[in-house]
Amino acid sequence: MLDNNQLLRFTTAGSVDDGKSTLIGRLLYDSKSIFEDQLQAIENTSKKKGHEGVDLALFTDGLRDEREQGITIDVAYRYFTTPKRKFIIADTPGHIQYTRNMVTGASTANAAIILVDARHGVIEQTRRHAFIASLLQIPHIIVCINKMDLVDHSEEAYNQVIEQFEEFSSKLLVRDIRFIPISALNGDNVVNRSTNMDWYQGAPLLHTLETMHISSDINKVDARFPVQTVLRPQREGFIDYRGYAGRIASGVFRVGDEITVMPSGFTSKIKTIDAFNESLDEAFATMSVSITLEDDIDISRGDMIVRSNNTPDASQDLEVMLCWLNDAPAKPRAKYTIRHTSNEQKAMIKEVIYKIDINTLGRISDDKTLGMNDISKVKIRTTKPLMVDSYRENRTTGSIILVDDATNETVAAGMVV
Template sequence: MKIDNNQLLRFTTAGSVDDGKSTLIGRLLFDSKSIFEDQIKAVENTSSKKGYEGIDLALFTDGLRDEREQGITIDVAYRYFTTPKRKFIIADTPGHIQYTRNMVTGASTANAAIILIDARHGVIEQTKRHAFIASLLHIPHVIVCVNKMDLVDYAEETYNQITKAFEEFSSKMVIKDFRVIPISALHGDNVVNRSENMSWYLGATLLHTLETLHISSDINKVDARFPVQTVIRPQRDGFLDYRAYAGRLPSGILRTGDEVTVLPSGFTSSIKSIQGPSGKLEEAVAPMSVAIELSDDIDVGRGDMIARSNNKPEASQDIEVMLCWLDDAAAGPRTKYTIMHTSNEQTAMIKEVIYKIDINTLGRINDDNELRMNDICKVRIRTTKPLMIDSYRENRNTGSIILIDNTTNETVAAGMIVS
């Protein structure tokens, strides 16, 4: 398969504390020659001062550690590197269980997820939680790296046991593609270069896997959805020249002349013109930012949505959502929040907790209505006005929501619409 060397792969890393994420990313950057010489020299000097015989690879990615120790909040750290075959963005999230919520942020735009497992500990709760979040977010590729194989004498039996345990757990979820790679990030086994210590492993290295993954666009190209962000009213000689509606087309294609419906009002019209940054366009293709002028004078404002009349999203005030609770403070039904969905912002209430997920068994927990940090649950939300929605499975943009605490202005939950 021919790989486009201009193609960008976004991937997230996840793992429990001390599973070796920083060392793995450092090894990827170092062995792929993606680090400048002055950075290498600085890390070599720091490593020498700390008494290391070689380079402490974690220092390449732990530059933000001092900021964390000073109490500065670090949600997700993004790293960039390039190889001759592909460009990469890494979303590196903290490993502590209280930062599981950060994986939702880091993984929301990812094409792939790397989940680290310590070979000595095997599949633990955090592994299951990260795998389940990857499944919820419909990340196409999951790469399980069984790290620290050097500490179990590179034993094939250990690798096989962990692979079997992960396969049994993942069979309960929807993960399109996953691979399991035995590595030692510290010594470089199977990260960029093949391991001489694990000749029994016949699969690809981590970097080769990342370079050859097939990236399919997660943009829905069929369902045209245009959430209005603002109304443009240019004037000429003191009079209104025309009225257009600006925003970003998150999915589908809109063309001049298309019959469209404005939601939630239900009024219909046709597209008179489409304006892009460089002038008029015959069509707008996701994810372009454009301004649309309609043929009829319709009352349209921020939060409304323009869609083709023969292909409209559902307009609903009662929606069911798979919710990941992100806040330290617990919540329960009948609590009111601000819900944000595309350009729409309004008041919403958690009407009912339908069930919570037991992360170890993936079974349902009923009759527990209190939402606590890191809880993953299915809830029913009631909004003050209709939202124009699709299921998250069909459209990431119109199928996702966040909830904001009205008092603290903190984001307390992220959700994927299921109906």
């Protein structure tokens, strides 16, 4: 029965010390998703640190630096299962210099849990994480107003945070925002309903996660097949075989479909679709297959096979919402490697159109620099065309990253407008 459970990926975000790691520890602990040896090890570590009871944050703060500092500095992934659903948690850092990790952790999430300290309300990091969740088109945001025990479980304090967040979030493109008052340390409204906040009539966090509707973010209409490699096996029965292997990014391909190879524009029809040990009549995202064509066409890694009646834009000039992830600022007109699906090209940032003021969501047009954690709309020029859709229509073919050739570091992640 568990094998048929639907999988929910969610990320946690918030400012440092808002209690993200403690919340995840409470979820795992109260839902009995921790092995006995893990629990024993955490109990022993808690005693050595002088804590009374179990330090729940230790379930996720696994790196030595994190344990020494008492903060999370990397994306920690955890997995657990309840009778109703499977979960993958991405616990992301709270410090502003680790915002780039939040982008990584949230990129595949179905939902985002944003923690707010009930004493401090909505602060800059709250706004930053909410905006990134909106930018990455995470459909559900759960605002957990934590540490309610430190404000005497006050409904007034809870409503004040809701008012602050709703004033800001009215400018975001998120359809579903929910609010839950919790105390991660004491377990109020995390797995079990709180007896200290009878005024709250909603469901606790775990029940919300178990019953939340998950809609697929895979584009089922636009057929896109980025070619990863060309298969030419030299063995009996495969002497004339020429297959184009890769993972279908979106849509459906069927034998007999009329296709176009981009960027060359050559056309043909699909002859066969082969999986690991069988031939298929059709294949869909996110299957890995090999496609053969009726015509002999020069195709290589980075090309894209699409249906002829539905082609993406092939462009060397892109407008992108860019999150700058690197400590070093962007160099004016410097060359970077742009990676998009299986395609790699040289590229440069031609222009910074505007930057986002994270507090007001207004546009800053007179600042053309790009520093760490800046979110900006930019123009990028590539050496050869990339086959792109807008990120809003297709997450896979609408996303890019920039890599510094000198250091091989990923310096930015972007979404095609």
